[in-house]
Amino acid sequence: MPDSVMRESVLRESETHTLVIGGGVIGCAIAYECAKQGLAVTLLDKGTIGSEASQAAAGMLGAQVESHHDGPFYELCKASRDLYRTWTDELEQISGCSIDYIANGIVRVALTETDEVELKGRLPWFGDGVKWQTREQLLTLEPTLGEEVRGGIYFADDHQVHAPKLSEALHAALRTLGVRMIEHADIEQWLLDEQQSHVRGVQLADETIMSTQTVIAAGAWSQSLLEPFDLHLPIQPVKGQCYAVRPQKPVIGHTVFTKGCYVVPKLDGSLVIGATEERSGFDKSINPDAVDTIQQTVIKLLPELARATFERTWTGLRPASADGMPFLGKAPRWDNLFVAAGHYRNGILLTPITAKLMSALLLGQPTTIDLKPFAVDRLL
Numbered sequence: 549m550p551d552s553v554m555r556e557s558v559l560r561e562s563e564t565h566t567l568v569i570g571g572g573v574i575g576c577a578i579a580y581e582c583a584k585q586g587l588a589v590t591l592l593d594k595g596t597i598g599s600e601a602s603q604a605a606a607g608m609l610g611a612q613v614e615s616h617h618d619g620p621f622y623e624l625c626k627a628s629r630d631l632y633r634t635w636t637d638e639l640e641q642i643s644g645c646s647i648d649y650i651a652n653g654i655v656r657v658a659l660t661e662t663d664e665v666e667l668k669g670r671l672p673w674f675g676d677g678v679k680w681q682t683r684e685q686l687l688t689l690e691p692t693l694g695e696e697v698r699g700g701i702y703f704a705d706d707h708q709v710h711a712p713k714l715s716e717a718l719h720a721a722l723r724t725l726g727v728r729m730i731e732h733a734d735i736e737q738w739l740l741d742e743q744q745s746h747v748r749g750v751q752l753a754d755e756t757i758m759s760t761q762t763v764i765a766a767g768a769w770s771q772s773l774l775e776p777f778d779l780h781l782p783i784q785p786v787k788g789q790c791y792a793v794r795p796q797k798p799v800i801g802h803t804v805f806t807k808g809c810y811v812v813p814k815l816d817g818s819l820v821i822g823a824t825e826e827r828s829g830f831d832k833s834i835n836p837d838a839v840d841t842i843q844q845t846v847i848k849l850l851p852e853l854a855r856a857t858f859e860r861t862w863t864g865l866r867p868a869s870a871d872g873m874p875f876l877g878k879a880p881r882w883d884n885l886f887v888a889a890g891h892y893r894n895g896i897l898l899t900p901i902t903a904k905l906m907s908a909l910l911l912g913q914p915t916t917i918d919l920k921p922f923a924v925d926r927l928l
């Protein structure tokens with residue numbers, strides 16, 4: 549190793565304590581919480597910060613609309629939703645960026661009898677305050693719902709944010725907090741100790757970065773990153789395609805959601821509509837037919853949107869774990885390697901709680917939630 553690189557690596561060893569791999573909302577938020585609490589952090593991304601799944605998301609904080617049964621995952625989602633407002637208020641202050649938090653709920657409607665039965669089956673564990681609403685009751689909330697809407701549930705506390713703006717705010721806050729961020733970072737080699745139980749850092753093309761603890765938060769790419777550690781984490785990319793339209797006048801005031809389709813009103817008057825679920829590897833190509841397919845359900849949901857102006861379409865790769873829950877915690881057999889990945893359809897919602905729990909682990913503090921159900925080795 550040339551002298552200059554050697555000197556730099558020694559310097560960084562004394563400076564950098566926490567190395568975060570992955571600059572989506574999950575990696576950025578972990579870096580943010582750690583930096584706020586005084587840890588020195590370096591964050592690496594193979595591309596640019598916030599440019600993968602995190603920029604594709606519709607931004608729903610759907611703790612209830614996205615949960616199909618009671619249990620630890622539902623509790624995790626609710627805990628994150630409860631944190632959101634305060635957490636993003638502080639993020640907005642530190643970053644100077646708005647993330648467009650909108651505190652109106654989600655109207656989850658049934659278009660078919662089967663969907664109605666499934667939805668009604670969820671009511672007992674949602675608890676008080678969440679009731680079945682008839683079609684007439686829903687029309688008082690959203691008067692333009694289509695004729696096929698049978699009824700549904702109004703989730704008043706499932707709010708939303710602007711997902712790309714959340715990434716931008718995190719990026720700006722990391723700059724403010726002095727986190728070193730390296731984009732287009734290509735990890736050439738992991739630096740491991742002889743016992744193969746301790747990560748010492750990474751070798752990039754032009755720099756060695758030493759770390760005392762490392763977090764893998766690389767979304768859909770986490771599986772391949774963990775292979776060198778003999779960890780075969782079941783996380784697969786699931787492509788989602790969304791599109792945006794602009795109606796001539798406001799059509800809805802809440803997010804409207806049904807099986808396989810949602811319409812999310814944004815502050816600028818546009819509507820984000822999604823999304824497909826495609827298991828086609830790391831292919832991110834746009835399918836022109838996907839918009840037409842989703843639009844068929846949208847017309848049943850909100851017929852007035854047939855006249856809205858199409859603006860653009862995009863895709864992203866959701867990091868889907870085999871059981872739909874994220875992996876949060878220390879990697880088995882490694883004493884300073886951590887994983888926060890596999891947030892699938894709910895990574896925006898789960899950002900604050902993931903950041904809080906992971907930073908507690910990295911700081912050696914107790915966590916507010918039992919992490920056993922999310923253990924990294926639960927499916928190995």
Ligand SMILES: Cc1cc2nc3c(=O)[nH]c(=O)nc-3n(C[C@H](O)[C@H](O)[C@H](O)COP(=O)(O)OP(=O)(O)OC[C@H]3O[C@@H](n4cnc5c(N)ncnc54)[C@H](O)[C@@H]3O)c2cc1C
Binds near residue numbers: 570
């Ligand atoms: C269409 C769509 C709609 C969605 N809607 C919602 C929603 O409404 N609400 C919600 O809560 N969630 C939603 N999601 C899910 C949410 O977007 C994800 O769960 C979340 O963004 C995952 O964040 P992440 O940081 O784990 O992954 P990503 O945002 O994908 O970030 C991973 C990062 O790791 C980097 N990386 C990969 N490999 C390496 C490497 N070798 N070295 C360094 N860096 C690497 C990548 O470049 C990337 O920047 C949606 C997703 C999609 C696709």
